[in-house]
Amino acid sequence: MFFMGIDVSKAKLDCCLLLDVLSNKRRAKSVANSKTGIADLLAWCTKQQVPVHELHAILEGTGVYHEQAALVLSDASATVSIVNPAQVKDFGRSLGVRTKTDGVDSFVLARYGALLNPRAWTPPAQEARALQALLSRREAIAQDLQRERNRLEKADATDTPPLIRQSLVDSMAFLEKQLAKLQQEIDGHINKHPGLKDDRDLLTSIPAVGPQVSHHLLSVIHNHDFQSAEQLAAYLGLVPVERQSGTSVQGRPRLSKAGPARIRAVLYMAAIVGTQHNPHIKALYQRLQERGKTKMSALGAAMRKLVHLCFGVLKTRKPYHPNYAI
Template sequence: MFYLGIDVAKAKLDCCLLLDEASDKHKTKVVKNTPSGIIDLLAWVAKQNVSPEALHIVMEATGVYHEQAAMALADAGVMVSIINPAQIKDFGRGLAVRTKTDGVDSVVLARYGALLKPKAWVPPPQEARVLQALLVRREAIAQDLQRERNRQEKAHATDTPALIHKSLEESIGFLVKQLAQLQKDIDAHIDQHSNLQKDRALLQSIPVIGPQVGSNILSVIHNHDFGSAEQLAAYLGLVPVERQSGSSVQRLLARGKSKMSSLGAAMRKLVYLCFGVLKTQQPYQHDYLKNV
């Protein structure tokens, strides 16, 4: 197996192909972060006498910029692993790597793959990708709508020309229609796929989970491979990190940390319930403990 590290940026992919694990012999290549760039990368790898089946690519999860490359490479039959950037940073420290450049990062990623042999990333199914895209769009429209309403509120509080009021009203009306249509599209998409429809119904069997929260949790779980409820909670940023150095404890208590801790615990419990109903494919039972 040959290991190739890819440092992902918006416009380019810095690649390092590790040719010999023992000697650290490697070759590097920079390609565009586009479909044609992926074709160029695979052609370059082939020139090194490495077939797609013998290639293991390791890249960081870099916002949305890694997704297109990861999908294209997986579709080409290449084993792809997507790693949390924090893990790569710690690994680089362990190798005493102090320089931070795209080229160096790709070398570290290749060596990470060779040494730790991370598990393969499983691309989400098409229906999950479409759901995620629809939800991202809905969120963007909702934010635009809120901004326009804020502008309208300020316009009513100031001496604003009538033409501006008219423009704001038209813009808000358009965005409200867009938001309603997107919600219809989301519901229709879920209804068209029995697995999504069934899982959203299971999520909504939990009393506090409504259609919108249910759709968002549904998308997160169907677009990622979580092995446990704790992994899901960590992804959502709900796993606490204990810090008790210096005067930090006093400051946290002064800011009402106990209340926040309680809220965090409740949110983690809810995430565990969501993971549980989908894992067992059984609806929520409020009297579960009484029946045990």
């Protein structure tokens, strides 16, 4: 197996092909971050006498600019791994690498793949990618609508010309129509695909899990390969991080908050509802408060419990049962 580190940017891909792990013999190439550029990269690998099916490409999961390269390489039968940038950064420090350039970063990624052999990435289904795109667009429209509402509120509180106020009203009306249309598209898309529809029905069987929570979790779970509920909670940034050492360092545990913030915001509101209407979450929340935990700490545990329940109903393929294990 030949390992290739690919440092991704918006315009280009800086690649380092590791030909020999022991001697660090390598070749470097930079191509455009486009389908044509990736085709040139595959042709270059063939010239280096590296069969595509023996190529293991390692990319960092940053933004969206790595997605096209990952999909094209995977379709070409190469093994692709998408790794955590923070872990690669720490790995580079362990090698004594202090310089940061695109070429050095690609070499560190190649060494990371050769020494740790990260798990292969499985491309998500087309319907999962489409759902993610629809939800991202809906989120963007909702944010634009809220900004316009804030501007209208300020306009009402000041001496604003009627033309500007009418412009804000018209803009809000347009965004509201777009938001309703996108929500209709999202519902129709899920109903059209049995896998998404069945999973949504299982998720919404849990008290406190409504359409927004179920749609966001559907997108996350169907676009990633989680082996356990702990992995899903860690991706969403809901695992506690402790900072204690000896007697002098006694930091308060906090959530890692490493995942998408917008999903945590939705889960936070759902957890508040769950403390009143979901028997599992309510029991956990009350137990933690009786032990002296703060309200925010107990809510963080409630969010994590909610995610575990969601993973559980999808794993067992059984709807939520309020008396299970209580």
